[in-house]
Amino acid sequence: MSELVVTDLHATVGGKEILKGVSLTIRSGEVHAVMGPNGSGKSTLSHVITGKPGYTVTGGSVTLDGVELLELAAWERAKAGLFLAMQYPTEVPGVSLEAMLTASAVAAGRDADVIKASIAAESERIGFATDLITRPLNVDLSGGEKKRNETVQLGVLEPKFAILDEIDSGLDVDAMKAVTRRVEEATNADDKPLGVLAITHYKRLFEELEPDHVHVFAAGVIQKSGGRELADELEETGYAEWAHLVDHSAPTAFDNPFGDTTFADGLNLHEG
Amino acid sequence: MPDAQTLAPWLESARSTAAADLANAEAPTGREEVWRYTRIADIDLANYSVPDADAGTSVDPIPLDGAAATIVIRNGRIASIDRTDALGKATVSTVSEHDDGQTILNSVRGEAVDVVGHLHDAHAGDIIVIDVPRGHHVEAPIAIDVYSDVEGGLTCPHTIVRAANGASVTVFERRRSGEAAQMVVPVVELDAAADARVNYLVAQQLGLNTISLEHQAATVGQQAHAVCSTAAFGGSYARVQAEMSLNGRGSSGDLLSAYFGDGEQMLDFRTFQHHNAPDTTSNLLFKGAVTGEAQSVYSGLIKVAESAPGTNAFQTNRNLKLSEGAWAYSVPNLEIEQNQVSCSHASTVGEIDEDQRYYLESRGVPTTAAEQLLVSGFFAEVIGQFPVDGVKAELQSYIDDALAADRAAQEAAA
Numbered sequence: 001m002s003e004l005v006v007t008d009l010h011a012t013v014g015g016k017e018i019l020k021g022v023s024l025t026i027r028s029g030e031v032h033a034v035m036g037p038n039g040s041g042k043s044t045l046s047h048v049i050t051g052k053p054g055y056t057v058t059g060g061s062v063t064l065d066g067v068e069l070l071e072l073a074a075w076e077r078a079k080a081g082l083f084l085a086m087q088y089p090t091e092v093p094g095v096s097l098e099a100m101l102t103a104s105a106v107a108a109g110r111d112a113d114v115i116k117a118s119i120a121a122e123s124e125r126i127g128f129a130t131d132l133i134t135r136p137l138n139v140d141l142s143g144g145e146k147k148r149n150e151t152v153q154l155g156v157l158e159p160k161f162a163i164l165d166e167i168d169s170g171l172d173v174d175a176m177k178a179v180t181r182r183v184e185e186a187t188n189a190d191d192k193p194l195g196v197l198a199i200t201h202y203k204r205l206f207e208e209l210e211p212d213h214v215h216v217f218a219a220g221v222i223q224k225s226g227g228r229e230l231a232d233e234l235e236e237t238g239y240a241e242w243a244h245l246v247d248h249s250a251p252t253a254f255d256n257p258f259g260d261t262t263f264a265d266g267l268n269l270h271e272g
Numbered sequence: 273m274p275d276a277q278t279l280a281p282w283l284e285s286a287r288s289t290a291a292a293d294l295a296n297a298e299a300p301t302g303r304e305e306v307w308r309y310t311r312i313a314d315i316d317l318a319n320y321s322v323p324d325a326d327a328g329t330s331v332d333p334i335p336l337d338g339a340a341a342t343i344v345i346r347n348g349r350i351a352s353i354d355r356t357d358a359l360g361k362a363t364v365s366t367v368s369e370h371d372d373g374q375t376i377l378n379s380v381r382g383e384a385v386d387v388v389g390h391l392h393d394a395h396a397g398d399i400i401v402i403d404v405p406r407g408h409h410v411e412a413p414i415a416i417d418v419y420s421d422v423e424g425g426l427t428c429p430h431t432i433v434r435a436a437n438g439a440s441v442t443v444f445e446r447r448r449s450g451e452a453a454q455m456v457v458p459v460v461e462l463d464a465a466a467d468a469r470v471n472y473l474v475a476q477q478l479g480l481n482t483i484s485l486e487h488q489a490a491t492v493g494q495q496a497h498a499v500c501s502t503a504a505f506g507g508s509y510a511r512v513q514a515e516m517s518l519n520g521r522g523s524s525g526d527l528l529s530a531y532f533g534d535g536e537q538m539l540d541f542r543t544f545q546h547h548n549a550p551d552t553t554s555n556l557l558f559k560g561a562v563t564g565e566a567q568s569v570y571s572g573l574i575k576v577a578e579s580a581p582g583t584n585a586f587q588t589n590r591n592l593k594l595s596e597g598a599w600a601y602s603v604p605n606l607e608i609e610q611n612q613v614s615c616s617h618a619s620t621v622g623e624i625d626e627d628q629r630y631y632l633e634s635r636g637v638p639t640t641a642a643e644q645l646l647v648s649g650f651f652a653e654v655i656g657q658f659p660v661d662g663v664k665a666e667l668q669s670y671i672d673d674a675l676a677a678d679r680a681a682q683e684a685a686a
Contacts, residue, residue: 050634051633052630052634053626073633073638074633074634075633075635075637075638075639078633083634084634086631090627090628090631091628092632092646093649093653094645094648094649094650094652095645095646095649099645100635101635103637103641103645104635104636104637106641107636136649137631153635157635157636
């Protein structure tokens with residue numbers, strides 16, 4: 001049994017406080033849904049936990065089985081058992097899924113020789129075309145393909161905890177089913193079941209993925225927690241109750257959904 | 273036919289003339305456009321002289337698997353020429369062995385126009401001529417292995433590749449040198465006649481105390497194709513002037529380069545895409561990375577003559593700056609005297625993309641390994657187009673290793 005414990009987490013972006021004291025405990029096999037209005041800081045929570053550059057932690061802690069993650073580099077957090085399925089998976093020209101996961105396995109001291117077969121098996125499991133595996137990561141993939149790609153990685157890396165950042169966005173019904181079913185299976189595994197923090201705006205994610213706990217997130221803190229019924233309630237009432245708390249002027253460091261001005265080789269445009 | 277190692281009388285006399293021109297020529301100051309941003313003004317040509325004829329060296333060539341022929345040049349002189357049956361009707365010789373050597377030499381490059389050209393012409397001796405007769409295809413690559421290691425040495429390798437009508441050939445030249453301070457002034461001439469194909473790749477892996485001033489020139493005939501490519505990794509100051517002249521209707525040419533500079537290196541590239549005939553196409557892709565205190569200069573010109581309607585010309589230079597102290601400069605240029613053309617040029621200088629690095633890190637890939645994957649991916653686009661399959665993996669891993677060494681050094685310093 002593993003435990004991911006977030007305690008009174010505070011973080012700023014560009015000097016502005018976005019997380020204002022978040023506390024949350026997730027255990028192996030549990031699915032926690034964090035739901036909230038746009039601009040509430042949901043994605044910031046995922047990025048601060050996984051160590052994306054650009055965020056400053058000003059207080060609190062995040063531990064995985066007692067190990068303080070905030071003191072580790074992003075890759076060490078992943079090695080410790082944390083996985084982030086991104087809302088907008090970054091395009092990485094020139095680097096294949098296999099090359100990336102092989103490098104990850106090598107760093108973790110795992111058997112890198114099985115990576116190829118493992119990718120193939122996971123791809124088949126969720127209906128991800130195998131010819132996408134050798135292509136540059138996320139380049140020219142549709143929104144649905146990118147999310148399937150993230151899910152393949154989750155299956156191969158076998159993390160202890162996965163943060164799913166709006167994994168339902170950009171997904172068609174079939175892809176949604178395939179992806180959420182795979183995650184649900186991982187949470188039910190007899191051996192080392194996966195713990196999930198699912199950040200989402202909509203309830204539809206829970207058709208296949210059964211949440212044990214639902215948290216309403218707004219204005220940088222968890223406003224209310226409950227069971228699945230809270231998600232049903234939100235579907236009825238929306239986030240009106242908390243809408244007045246949202247500061248729309250909050251700066252965000254989210255990925256740009258439209259992509260940067262990036263060339264095929266991954267260089268941003270800086271005229272020399 | 274005269275002996276391969278003996279210079280023809282006409283060549284001796286051409287060298288004397290060049291030596292006189294050299295004595296009268298003014299040294300570049302760095303103020304001329306073609307020498308801007310460079311270290312040329314710091315270089316004293318008088319410090320370098322041709323090594324003695326018997327200054328051999330025991331360094332073995334690095335074999336190229338399945339080569340049709342292997343030419344080994346040591347300290348400026350031919351050490352051996354190994355020919356195999358795969359050459360077929362193609363010949364490997366020296367220019368002195370040709371009765372019409374005088375018209376072969378510099379027929380592509382043209383007359384020397386500056387000090388560096390005169391310097392080369394005054395000292396180039398064992399000039400290699402690879403000839404492929406009409407309609408003949410040399411399937412396997414021809415390898416040239418050049419090495420020098422004499423302190424203060426000046427060597428002037430010169431390779432001429434001629435493919436007659438409908439012929440094809442691929443040449444791979446590897447240039448290395450020892451740690452001794454020296455100068456290499458290479459010339460490469462590629463001549464693709466009508467419907468011919470010439471592929472050329474040079475791996476410049478010179479020692480870090482070697483200055484290299486290289487001139488590559490290609491002329492491409494009707495419906496012919498030439499690829500002139502350079503992997504530039506070594507040298508203290510290493511300059512390549514590369515010219516692709518599309519002279520026949522429907523001809524096309526690729527200019528390609530992958531370069532990686534570290535420490536105090538300066539890598540300097542001047543490219544020219546000359547469109548002189550209708551319906552010609554040129555593609556240029558130069559991709560480089562600089563780290564440490566290294567510097568790179570790229571300056572390219574697409575020149576479309578009035579006689580070249582239907583020209584397609586593309587020029588792309590991309591640079592990765594991998595350290596605070598590194599510096600990359602990129603200047604693309606167009607000069608067009610014809611309206612019916614399609615031209616594009618793009619140039620960038622940037623750092624490793626932070627979001628891409630984070631994506632890899634978030635999957636458990638350590639920072640250095642993530643950077644290696646990204647840099648390797650950056651170069652894969654151009655190395656993948658190099659025309660010698662047998663060395664692509666080696667060149668790619670050279671860059672991986674160089675980056676790893678650089679990152680290890682940076683970590684140790686921090």
